[in-house]
Amino acid sequence: MLTTILGIDHAMIVVRDLDAAAADWAAAGFTLSPRGLHSEAMGSANYTIMFGEDYVELLGVVAPTPRNEGVRNFLAGRQGFARTAFTTTDAAAGAAALKVRGIEAVGPMDFARPVPLPGGAETEARFSVFQWPETLAPGAMRIFACQHHTRNAVWIPDLQRHANGVAAIRRALVASPDPAAAAAGMAALIESAVETDGAISLVPTGTGRADFAFATRADLAAAYGLDAASLPDTGGAGLVLGATTARAPMMVTGCALVFEPL
Template structure:
């Protein structure tokens, strides 16, 4: 059976204070979309949109509503990167392909959110397909089909003062990087799962998920970011069209960014919603 066509869709942050996180994202130099509210759930979000992918900041807007696991995530260690999602374009076809490859998809399940625009709410709609945790391990992930993609992006939403243009990679600390990465071979193909020393990479579209040990995460980020336990998504790397502009935007907002060898600008987790945020040249 053919491999499903997948892309890296978005990374989701969990936050205990949605409005404070919106302000933090703006201080990092991002344009933040208007607030969204998930229909049927107690959660809402703000997003940072790029041309091909995006960041989602997820928090509670109705404490009496369904948290969909957000409460447990926050209780385990506070704000941070909660999940990684893959994009698809035909949920029914992908489900058939996944079953043909010995996987066990559930769905699609309908989801929509009310996006609060000045001229009135609009309703982007999605279809979510989930796999058992052992078939998409360590990232709390799912597959998403955008049913109304034209509603998600406006030109003013994808031009950011910090020059960020997209996601390059995410780093996930796990007990066994090889075992975790190889679990993705049925989903992305054997050739898309590659080792480098003790690090294992899963390529999804043009982006990469790096699975590392806690020790390697500590070496990469000065601390391993695993206070909530393993697995944990401990870092994200964003692409910048102009690193000087990125650095200037961060410094203008008094973000203690650091220039590292190899053309990396780093913001530590305390100033980046609970996960290290690196910027590299696009």
């Protein structure tokens, strides 16, 4: 594993109607942060769904800008699970390590956003990120890494309690017609290894963090009780979530959610 990477940090769910998506996730039993607005250059807004060490980010475009072109291109085809972020302890060192390996990392880039707090107060979250090149996306899964400088502004206890009992992301499900090759590609990018679980190729991302699970959409459907027709042929298909409350799998804004006991 890359020495600066701790594992999956958050799953980015890109949606066409951000507020409607937030309502759908709330109806599924999740507690959402207040709506956050990114910088004018980014032209996007978000809601977060916080767990113990990781989270889900709902992202929507509020104004077209060069920085959100990739998001808009994704939304032209579908909405759903588009990107995965890793937690990095040092974004500058992580980007430099990729460049040593001949991978043209994008960044590091520093940015901040205001964070509305429950009750009406506001604080600021500050991040540094670097990205793997857009062309390196195994199974069409774009990846980047995020260094949190202000964790307390994001991991707020009141936002980590969910009516559905979810407390962690266990697996990030990625559909691919050639899952073995996609898994090998992801493992190479983060210096991990490939394991197998039946028809599923797993790529661990860090101790106590979620794995990637690559499989054909038919095999994902069979393994997790999903409707294959609702899954993409290639790309982020859904999340396996650790929860205290058992419930059936569901689709929310183009993302399959599977609930497993903690």
